[in-house]
Amino acid sequence: MVYHIPSDEDILTAVEKVFQKYHIVTSQHALKKLVEKELQSTKKHLHVSGPRLRTLVLNSGKARVEIRTREGDPKKILNKCPVCGGVLQRVKNQTIYGGEVTIEFRCAVCGYWTGKKKKIPTLYVFHVD
Numbered sequence: 001m002v003y004h005i006p007s008d009e010d011i012l013t014a015v016e017k018v019f020q021k022y023h024i025v026t027s028q029h030a031l032k033k034l035v036e037k038e039l040q041s042t043k044k045h046l047h048v049s050g051p052r053l054r055t056l057v058l059n060s061g062k063a064r065v066e067i068r069t070r071e072g073d074p075k076k077i078l079n080k081c082p083v084c085g086g087v088l089q090r091v092k093n094q095t096i097y098g099g100e101v102t103i104e105f106r107c108a109v110c111g112y113w114t115g116k117k118k119k120i121p122t123l124y125v126f127h128v129d
């Protein structure tokens with residue numbers, strides 16, 4: 001079986017059609033299935049990887065994502081957003097008492113944020129407002 005790789009434009013056109021029908025898609029896997037179904041209505045054997053699809057959708061602003069996470073390794077260094085590949089901004093929060101500073105990292109593109117225990121995304125819910 002030969003797999004064909006669709007262009008970003010093909011994927012985003014299919015994504016738009018999916019979001020016209022469904023305003024909430026409850027996982028990345030479900031979104032991938034729906035988008036591939038749209039893609040395959042024009043050309044057979046078009047496939048897209050979940051992470052590529054997610055990154056494209058979030059950077060296009062066609063949907064916002066609600067991210068479920070679990071706690072990860074505090075020693076892990078995040079060079080970029082694990083959700084959309086965006087730049088993580090370092091935010092310092094000064095607590096009122098004692099002057100303790102906590103460091104958080106936030107992504108301006110998709111809204112991912114994490115504290116010391118680097119949050120690992122486990123589920124993505126896509127919403128169209």
Ligand SMILES: [Zn+2]
Binds near residue numbers: 111
């Ligand atoms: Zn992000």
